[in-house]
Amino acid sequence: MFDAVLLAGGRARRLGGADKPAAPVGGRPLIAWVAAAAADASRLVVVGPPRDVLPGAVVVREDPPGAGPVPALRAGLAEVRAPWLALLAADLPFLRPVHLVRLLDAARGPAAAGAVLVDERGREQWLAGCWRTATLRAALDSYTGASLRGVLGPLEPARVALPAGEGPPWYDCDTPEELARAEHLAGPDPL
Template identity: 35%
Template sequence: MHIAAVILAGGEGRRMGGADKALIRLAGRPLAAHLAAALGPQVQALAISANGDPARFADLGLPVLADAAPMGPLSGILAGLLWAAGQGAQALVSAPVDTPFLPADLVARLAAPGPAVPALAQAGGRLHPAVALWPVGLAAPLAAFLASGAKPRVTDFAFAQGAQAVEFPDPAAFDNLNTPEDLAAAEARLAAPAGEGRG
């Protein structure tokens, strides 16, 4: 299956003091670079969804997709779906820029059920709806959903399209870095000797 991926970097980073999360450094590299390293080897094409000056991501060498109308993660997913279709992809995998510990088999597991309906990551009984696989044919229904005035919740749209959850064994693989404390914990995790922490 030809699969593309999009890094969702449109968040405002309010709990990080309004910082651009994609450019926050973890172990000396921007979070966006961690995501690119995690997702790039798993897919045929990779882009980043972000608004504002795309030049700030020039070092990544990735296409930067702006939202037509910023309405949260679904806007970034829509931009990604439209771009992925142009790449000849059958499906798009999305992931937030603040999830640097994604598993190496993320795309393979999400793709296992096939590209017919969305597949959302789940671990430890918790759903992670922004970490998901989306059939590219959902671009038009998603655009209609966003234009309808409905509250743009990822789960509402996904389950209306028959989404299924895909279980992953390690809940820590989906940890979000939302606060300076989360970032400090991630730094410690990456600095831990092999066997004592992830990374």
């Protein structure tokens, strides 16, 4: 049992303030790809403005809107009911259910508080991970900083390295160039 929290309320400055999660890649909005990867979640919690693409999702806003990932995580976590949660950015077009299975398996290790994807350079991708809900709540209760790494790093999550392939699961779309590359990688029939 796990819930999924999708952070979808950023300002997308490098995309000129566009609604990044709604940007299409391979004929689907970015957020729809991430929701599909988390299709096995008991509950889908989207932190950001309401969108018509995810019926049935619980939609909440961080306070104030656009305040950053830590306030967004707090808002999303308030809606989590399952003992485990997947914390995901809403702009990961190549994330698939199998990747979440690997993260959940690693997170459930006896000494792990969670698990996080690492990219091809070994850097943690803090918005692609799975966590024990109770541990994450306790960490946030005492955290006064503003960075996800600051709250998640000390939990010493299991690090999950996956093959990059053509479209690596941690690939996010922060710039017009990254969005165009994702569209190219998605190919003519990604569905």
